[in-house]
Amino acid sequence: xELQPSIHSTEEWEVELGGQVRRLRLRQNRxxxxxxxxxxxxLSTLKTLELGHGSSVRTLxxxxxxxxxSDWLASLAPPEPSVSPMQLLRERKKQVASTRxxxxxxxxx
Numbered sequence: 001x002e003l004q005p006s007i008h009s010t011e012e013w014e015v016e017l018g019g020q021v022r023r024l025r026l027r028q029n030r031x032x033x034x035x036x037x038x039x040x041x042x043l044s045t046l047k048t049l050e051l052g053h054g055s056s057v058r059t060l061x062x063x064x065x066x067x068x069x070s071d072w073l074a075s076l077a078p079p080e081p082s083v084s085p086m087q088l089l090r091e092r093k094k095q096v097a098s099t100r101x102x103x104x105x106x107x108x109x
Contacts, residue, residue, distance in 0.1 A: 011052070014052040014053070014054055014055070015051075015052030016052070017049075017052070017060070018049050018050045018051055018052035018053075018055075019050070019052065021049060021050055021063055021067070022050040024067050024069065025050075025067065028067065032046050032047060032050070035063065035066055035067070038066035039059075039062040039063045039065070039066035040062060041059055041062055041063070045059055046063065049063060061073060
C-alpha cells in the first residue's frame with residue numbers, strides 16, 4: 001500500500017486508504033458487491049470505506065484479506081524483533097569495555 005507522505009489528518013488518511021482499496025478492487029475487476037461478500041461485510045460498509053468516510057480496523061482487515069493484500073496489514077504491525085534492542089546495547093557496552101581493557105593492558109606492558 002503506497003501512501004502519500006504529505007497526508008496528515010485522519011480524514012486525509014481515510015480518503016487515501018479508501019482510494020487505495022477502490023483502485024485495487026477495480027484492478028482486480030471486482031464489483032463492490034463481490035468484494036463486500038468476500039470480505040463478509042455489507043455493501044454500504046465497503047462504500048463507506050472506499051469513500052473515506054470512516055471505517056473500523058476490523059473492516060479494513062477483512063477487506064485487505066479479501067483483496068489478498070495481507071501484506072498491507074503486516075506493514076502496519078511489523079513482527080517483534082527476535083533480539084531485544086536493550087540486550088544488543090548491553091552486549092555492545094561489554095565489547096567496548098573489553099576493548100578498552102585490552103588496549104590499556106598493551107600500553108602498560
